[in-house]
Amino acid sequence: MNILLTADFGSTFTKVSAVDIDNKKIVGVAKSFTTIETNVCEGFDNALKELYAICGKIKFSKKFASSSAAGGLKMISCGLVPDLTAKASKMAASSAGAKVLKTYSYELSEHELEEIFVLKPDIILLSGGIDGGNKDVIVENAKKLASIDSNFSVIVAGNKTVSGKIAEILEKSGKKAIVTENVMPEFNKLNILPAKEKIRDLFIENIIEAKGLSDIQKLMDREIVPTPLSVYEACEILEKEIGTLMAYDVGGATTDVYSMAAGTPTMLNVVIKGLPEPFAKRSVEGDIGVRYSISSLLEEAGADNISRNISVSVKEIINWVETCKKTPETLPKTETEKKIDEELASQAVLISANRHCGFFESYYTPVGETFMQTGKDLSDVKYIIGAGGSVINAENPKKILEKALFSPLDFSILKPKSAKMLLDKKNIFAAMGLLSREHPKTAVKIMQDEFLELGNDS
Amino acid sequence: MDKKVTLVLGVIGADVHAVGIKILDYAISNAGFNVINLGVMVSQEEFINAAVESAADAILVSSLYGHGEIDCRGLREKCDEAGLTDIKLYVGGNIVVGKSDFAEVKETFVKMGYDRVYPPGTSPETCIRDLKIDFDL
Ligand code: B12
Numbered sequence: 001m002n003i004l005l006t007a008d009f010g011s012t013f014t015k016v017s018a019v020d021i022d023n024k025k026i027v028g029v030a031k032s033f034t035t036i037e038t039n040v041c042e043g044f045d046n047a048l049k050e051l052y053a054i055c056g057k058i059k060f061s062k063k064f065a066s067s068s069a070a071g072g073l074k075m076i077s078c079g080l081v082p083d084l085t086a087k088a089s090k091m092a093a094s095s096a097g098a099k100v101l102k103t104y105s106y107e108l109s110e111h112e113l114e115e116i117f118v119l120k121p122d123i124i125l126l127s128g129g130i131d132g133g134n135k136d137v138i139v140e141n142a143k144k145l146a147s148i149d150s151n152f153s154v155i156v157a158g159n160k161t162v163s164g165k166i167a168e169i170l171e172k173s174g175k176k177a178i179v180t181e182n183v184m185p186e187f188n189k190l191n192i193l194p195a196k197e198k199i200r201d202l203f204i205e206n207i208i209e210a211k212g213l214s215d216i217q218k219l220m221d222r223e224i225v226p227t228p229l230s231v232y233e234a235c236e237i238l239e240k241e242i243g244t245l246m247a248y249d250v251g252g253a254t255t256d257v258y259s260m261a262a263g264t265p266t267m268l269n270v271v272i273k274g275l276p277e278p279f280a281k282r283s284v285e286g287d288i289g290v291r292y293s294i295s296s297l298l299e300e301a302g303a304d305n306i307s308r309n310i311s312v313s314v315k316e317i318i319n320w321v322e323t324c325k326k327t328p329e330t331l332p333k334t335e336t337e338k339k340i341d342e343e344l345a346s347q348a349v350l351i352s353a354n355r356h357c358g359f360f361e362s363y364y365t366p367v368g369e370t371f372m373q374t375g376k377d378l379s380d381v382k383y384i385i386g387a388g389g390s391v392i393n394a395e396n397p398k399k400i401l402e403k404a405l406f407s408p409l410d411f412s413i414l415k416p417k418s419a420k421m422l423l424d425k426k427n428i429f430a431a432m433g434l435l436s437r438e439h440p441k442t443a444v445k446i447m448q449d450e451f452l453e454l455g456n457d458s
Numbered sequence: 459m460d461k462k463v464t465l466v467l468g469v470i471g472a473d474v475h476a477v478g479i480k481i482l483d484y485a486i487s488n489a490g491f492n493v494i495n496l497g498v499m500v501s502q503e504e505f506i507n508a509a510v511e512s513a514a515d516a517i518l519v520s521s522l523y524g525h526g527e528i529d530c531r532g533l534r535e536k537c538d539e540a541g542l543t544d545i546k547l548y549v550g551g552n553i554v555v556g557k558s559d560f561a562e563v564k565e566t567f568v569k570m571g572y573d574r575v576y577p578p579g580t581s582p583e584t585c586i587r588d589l590k591i592d593f594d595l
Contacts, residue, residue, distance in 0.1 A: 133513045372499060
């Protein structure tokens, strides 16, 4: 028998699953608390014990792992113009599975330098200027980053003319600097793969150890990958089989959105504006989550608004928010708590959908109406997949995911018009991403079998 | 040419006349300039963003549909604001409605901070000649 083990080290739970490769099915899944503060292996052993209790002792043919423990892969991206290189570098970091804590543009201010010091990123992606373009700002920013007393690594992906000089400046201050291709070598041309590769390399070389995952790494047959990257790869492989899709992973700290679609215009008379976005796009909202980031989610969604939507008093909502902040492991128990938790997950989907999808503006010209589209037009996307505790355990997950659909309330946002809804009920998304590198067909088959289709009645 | 001059080119405002700048782009690129063509319906902000990232030497604004005066106003001030203090601004096409006296039109645009103002039907060669003068080529 060819049984493979996948393990995902989350901020709260360590999840393991045993996959039967030949029969393309999941043998068992189990979880236990992540023990990154003491010894991460404890939590892993506990989860394994749980798994063995379900399906007996197994000899695994291979073991793969992903991790978002210890804050995940924390990155900051810097660029020059907000809509150009700053956006490109944020996209590069997001596509590598990082949690992008902040994105800065233009010359860094004193305040921003302090912020970087406090945020303690693992990696900073430094870009700015197209090749042969502006070089003053990126050089200045390199000097400023060099002055921060913190041991982050820097990936230099800006104007190639000054890359060497920048690496020198950073290395002199004792920081690791890795030079790669510009995230925007020519105007409006996105080139994020080289930076993505370097982020992956750094994660393997430095971050795994820094996060206390070395012992786990020794037990595995392949390098540990950041969990969001694993989900990204699962989405990529699934799209090839079933067609265009979006996925929403509503977590405690962040809400991650993935779209696997070209995003080309579906309307007539459209002029495309802004940075062209990649077919496989991930965005991560660091201020939108249902536990650690619940305060900023509430602020963005508005307590009054939520209270109106579900007829629960503002006081009850605030109480729930306080509880979640204090003890992020809390699960909703009472009817009211469940209602609030679901509504907050709905708002997380709504806000992150509106940020991820493209939008249009219309102009009336003497020859008729003309549209300008910025970002991806996802109107025709066929599937929306829901993941994350608050979504999969909700009584009405479909209602949450419907917030990802087009709405007349914000008609200019190009969200899917009608899409089939799927649910990652067993929490296997990241595991399937791990599997997909070597067994793509098996991974796709299992996702098709295990993802729950949300019909009209559920 | 030993030094490469970078130009940002586009049709400003809600203007969709796409043919003229295709020809300009082709001719000016062939003359050895580095051209960043933003296409049609370009806002002032887009011109500036492109010029900042590329450290452009000049912005070439085209306007055909008659609203040039409104669309072009304020670009120089925005450039100053963005730190593009030495950048040259050129404008051409059919920049105002009808056949107004071009000397007056030119004065208006020069006051708005444009370095070169062209009448309708200006050939790309005229522009290339001026670029060479302005950038000592
Ligand atoms: C084709 C055309 C259209 C097409 C455009 C299709 C497209 N997507 O490109 C359509 C039908 C959409 C159209 C619409 C309109 N058009 Co029209 N259109 C024309 C037409 C017939 C040809 C333009 C063209 O392509 N010329 C060929 C190119 C190569 O020449 P060019 O654009 O002038 O550019 C050259 C030079 O001017 C110069 N140049 C241009 N910009 C710059 C910039 C710099 C810095 C320099 C140095 C040089 C330079 O170099 C270029 C290359 O040699 C002209 C009339 C004409 N014969 O010029 C009217 C014309 C430009 N349109 C006109 C008008 C009014 C309109 C409309 C407002 C209304 C209408 N009646 O339909 C709408 C506006 C739509 C909008 N929002 O932009 C007027 C403008 C009047 C004015 N400014 O006083 C014109 C002059 C017709 C007229 N005589 O009334 N139009």
